[in-house]
Amino acid sequence: DAKTTQPPSMDCAEGRAANLPCNHSTISGNEYVYWYRQIHSQGPQYIIHGLKNNETNEMASLIITEDRKSSTLILPHATLRDTAVYYCIVRVAGTASKLTFGTGTRLQVTL
Amino acid sequence: GAGVSQSPRYKVAKRGQDVALRCDPISGHVSLFWYQQALGQGPEFLTYFQNEAQLDKSGLPSDRFFAERPEGSVSTLKIQRTQQEDSAVYLCASSFTSGRTGELFFGEGSRLTVL
Numbered sequence: 001d002a003k004t005t006q007p008p009s010m011d012c013a014e015g016r017a018a019n020l021p022c023n024h025s026t027i028s029g030n031e032y033v034y035w036y037r038q039i040h041s042q043g044p045q046y047i048i049h050g051l052k053n054n055e056t057n058e059m060a061s062l063i064i065t066e067d068r069k070s071s072t073l074i075l076p077h078a079t080l081r082d083t084a085v086y087y088c089i090v091r092v093a094g095t096a097s098k099l100t101f102g103t104g105t106r107l108q109v110t111l
Numbered sequence: 112g113a114g115v116s117q118s119p120r121y122k123v124a125k126r127g128q129d130v131a132l133r134c135d136p137i138s139g140h141v142s143l144f145w146y147q148q149a150l151g152q153g154p155e156f157l158t159y160f161q162n163e164a165q166l167d168k169s170g171l172p173s174d175r176f177f178a179e180r181p182e183g184s185v186s187t188l189k190i191q192r193t194q195q196e197d198s199a200v201y202l203c204a205s206s207f208t209s210g211r212t213g214e215l216f217f218g219e220g221s222r223l224t225v226l
Contacts, residue, residue, distance in 0.1 A: 043115070043202050043217030044154065087153060098144060098167065099215060101153030 004088045009106040012082075018075040020105050022088030025069040031092055033064060034099065035073045037084040044087065044101070047073065078109045113137070115218035117203050123224045124193045132188045132221045136205030143186050144215060145178055146202040154202055160186060193225045 005023040012018040034049040048062045055062045061074040087104040116135040146154035156170040162183035180186040204215040
């Protein structure tokens with residue numbers, strides 16, 4: 001699975017949009033981009049995934065660049081409960097492959 | 112329950128003791144994964160089951176680590192002769208299929224401390 005690069009930490013004011021970047025320049029054509037987050041003392045939680053089109057669900061939006069070498073997770077109105085470590089993962093589609101986590105981005109949402 | 116359940120939540124073991132960690136996946140979920148998460152690090156893959164078959168155990172760090180899922184539901188991760196470096200949170204995750212959706216549901220983990 002392709003390696004991803006994320007900033008180690010970011011801050012965001014409550015109520016503002018949080019934009020978390022991820023670089024995956026070696027992504028292959030059959031690899032999806034997944035985002036998970038891990039709130040302190042909990043297991044990781046699935047947020048969203050996509051192949052090449054932008055995706056949106058009730059939690060977040062995922063913007064993937066046209067060349068698919070990078071993506072951005074957007075939390076449109078961050079709250080204190082969104083403080084967590086966010087992991088960007090690329091994974092081959094249609095396989096039983098495991099998710100390979102990196103060290104993620106620690107997002108701190110402040111008042 | 113509605114989610115993945117792990118027990119015990121906390122375990123303290125003396126070096127050299129054997130431990131067993133249990134995972135109850137979501138009912139009907141075919142795939143089950145075990146991960147190890149050291150302090151300040153992301154989760155690292157240990158092993159994967161599809162029903163009762165252990166299809167990938169490439170992440171198990173040594174032959175002291177053993178996992179089973181005999182009836183394709185509950186899984187147990189066993190660590191023999193625990194060492195201090197085994198101290199970590201052990202996470203279990205399940206998913207309905209092994210396909211492209213990739214949505215794994217994680218439990219809250221079992222925190223193992225080896226003294």
